[in-house]
Amino acid sequence: MPSKIFQPISFIFLIFILLAPTGHAKRSTPSDKKTSSLDFFKKLKGCHKGNTTKEIHKLKAYLEQFGYLKYQNKTHATDDDFDDILESALKTYQENYHIKPSGIVDDATISKMITPRCGVPDIVNGTNYMQPRGKKHKSSRSSNIHTVSHYSFFPGRPKWPSTKTHLTYRFLSNVPTYAINPVASAFQKWGSSTHFTFARVQTNQNADLEIGFFRGDHGDGFPFEGNTIAHAFAPPVGKFHYDEDDRWSVGAVAGALHLETVALHEIGHLLGLDHSLEEAAIMYSMIGTGQIKNLHADDIAGIRALYNR
Ligand SMILES: *[C@@H]1O[C@H](CO)[C@@H](O)[C@H](O)[C@H]1NC(C)=O
Ligand SMILES: *[C@@H]1O[C@H](CO)[C@@H](O)[C@H](O)[C@H]1NC(C)=O
Ligand SMILES: *[C@@H]1O[C@H](CO)[C@@H](O)[C@H](O)[C@H]1NC(C)=O
Ligand SMILES: [Zn+2]
Ligand SMILES: [Zn+2]
Numbered sequence: 001m002p003s004k005i006f007q008p009i010s011f012i013f014l015i016f017i018l019l020a021p022t023g024h025a026k027r028s029t030p031s032d033k034k035t036s037s038l039d040f041f042k043k044l045k046g047c048h049k050g051n052t053t054k055e056i057h058k059l060k061a062y063l064e065q066f067g068y069l070k071y072q073n074k075t076h077a078t079d080d081d082f083d084d085i086l087e088s089a090l091k092t093y094q095e096n097y098h099i100k101p102s103g104i105v106d107d108a109t110i111s112k113m114i115t116p117r118c119g120v121p122d123i124v125n126g127t128n129y130m131q132p133r134g135k136k137h138k139s140s141r142s143s144n145i146h147t148v149s150h151y152s153f154f155p156g157r158p159k160w161p162s163t164k165t166h167l168t169y170r171f172l173s174n175v176p177t178y179a180i181n182p183v184a185s186a187f188q189k190w191g192s193s194t195h196f197t198f199a200r201v202q203t204n205q206n207a208d209l210e211i212g213f214f215r216g217d218h219g220d221g222f223p224f225e226g227n228t229i230a231h232a233f234a235p236p237v238g239k240f241h242y243d244e245d246d247r248w249s250v251g252a253v254a255g256a257l258h259l260e261t262v263a264l265h266e267i268g269h270l271l272g273l274d275h276s277l278e279e280a281a282i283m284y285s286m287i288g289t290g291q292i293k294n295l296h297a298d299d300i301a302g303i304r305a306l307y308n309r
Contacts (some may be wrong), residue, residue, distance in 0.1 A: 016262045031211045038114045038226055047105040049087040055078040059105065062113065062226065063089045067123030096122055096277070116246070116257060118265060119222050119231035122275055150278035151264040151302030154190055154234040159306050160273040164208075167238075168201045172212035179242070179259050182250055183211055185261035188252050193295055196271065196301045208236075209270055212261075213244035229287070231261050232269035247289075254290045273302045 040055035047053055057078050063069045064077070069089035071077035090109070091101040099108045122128065153159075158183070160167070169187065171180060187198040201207050217223035222231050224243035232240035242248065242262065249256035264282045276283035281298040303309070 025077065034225065034243075035114075041105070041110045041113060044105045045107070045110060047082055048103055049082050049084065051082040052080050053082075053153055055214050056082050056086070059090075062088055063093060065119075065121070065226070065228075066093075067121035068093050074137070092123075092128065096128070112286070114227055115286045116227050116229045116289065118262075118275070119224065119228035120269060120275065120285070122285060127155060149298055149301050149305070150276045150281065151283060151298050151305070152274040152276060152307055153272060153302075154274050157272070157306065159232045160235045162307070165195050166197045166199070167209055168199050168205075168207040169209035169211065170201050170203055170205060170207035172210060174213050174244075175211060176213065178250055179211075179213070182259035183263045186260050186267055189264060189295055190267050190271070193300050193305065194271070195309050207238075209238040209240065209299075211240050211242075213242045215243060215245045229257055230266055232266035234269060235272050235275075238270060240270055252290055252292050257287065257289055258292050261287060261291065264293070264295060268299060268302075271303060272306050273299065276302070 040058045043055050044053060045060055047059075049054065057080050060069065060071070060077055063086070064071075069085055071085065074081065074298075076130075087103040089104050090105070091189060093099075093113075094101040094103075094109060095107075095114045099106075099112065114197075171183070184200060187200075191198050198209075215224060218241070220239070220241070222228075224245065228243065229246050230240070230242045240263075242259075247253075247256040248259050250259060252258060261282070265287070268283045273283050275285045276298055278284060278296065278298045280293075281296040281300065282293055283299055287293070
């Protein structure tokens with residue numbers, strides 16, 4: 001019986017897998033340190049306007065990181081006073097993420113705030129790029145199906161020139177080899193769904209786009225901290241960074257982030273898309289560990305609208 005032979009072999013193989021070093025998931029310590037930097041949320045549970053709980057300044061810093069507030073008076077940015085500005089910022093965050101805008105740090109809010117997310121802010125210079133744009137976006141009515149687009153663009157709608165449809169990309173020398181194929185596959189998916197074509201060039205060559213792994217404050221103004229896992233810049237900057245302190249995986253692995261899914265999201269930024277309100281869209285700002293997503297009609301519609309294709 002083949003199965004009788006197969007069983008001991010697979011058992012030995014399983015033992016081997018369990019004993020083997022876990023490769024992509026070996027950086028457990030920095031990742032835990034990063035997650036524990038979000039522990040303050042537990043102490044803030046139930047907080048609302050008027051509270052002066054010790055960690056409120058961390059909530060202010062968190063909301064400032066994603067563009068929800070900016071204090072003119074630095075004293076208020078670092079104190080623990082749950083003031084009107086903080087309440088209004090928190091309500092905007094709750095609206096963006098479809099949570100009842102109570103202004104209270106409730107469980108639903110905390111659960112969103114600790115979910116891994118892209119570091120690109122939701123609000124830039126006071127403009128909330130996650131609010132539905134109503135008539136500015138095309139909605140189509142056909143055979144009783146009413147669809148509304150939720151994609152958005154960066155301020156000023158930066159994009160690649162219309163003649164530049166072929167983009168080259170390179171991996172910086174610190175990119176682990178296991179990340180190469182997932183990123184290449186993500187470029188291929190964008191290529192087959194849009195008018196863009198992509199080609200990889202060698203690490204030491206010039207390229208339109210570059211992919212790197214960085215940790216903490218790495219000098220581009222967007223330090224990796226808290227729940228941020230990756231980010232990318234609008235055209236024509238062409239930089240896409242993963243946080244090397246997170247746990248990354250090639251397949252769906254519980255507790256790890258899916259390299260290709262995150263690459264699909266960040267390439268969307270490289271092409272000019274900002275975050276989408278549509279949870280199923282690749283351009284939604286958050287991603288769960290172990291979660292795999294693909295390009296969505298909302299993402300493709302966004303690129304078509306931006307480039308008039
Ligand atoms: C917030 O303030 C209320 C009083 O307004 C108090 O009862 C509550 O314990 C405070 N919450 C926290 C988390 O400090
Ligand atoms: C900032 O706020 C503090 C506390 O309310 C106040 O004493 C200070 O004068 C303010 N500073 C400025 C520059 O407005
Ligand atoms: C935001 O505003 C500042 C100053 O008003 C400006 O220099 C900056 O370019 C703006 N950023 C974006 C992304 O529009
Ligand atoms: Zn993003
Ligand atoms: Zn960066």
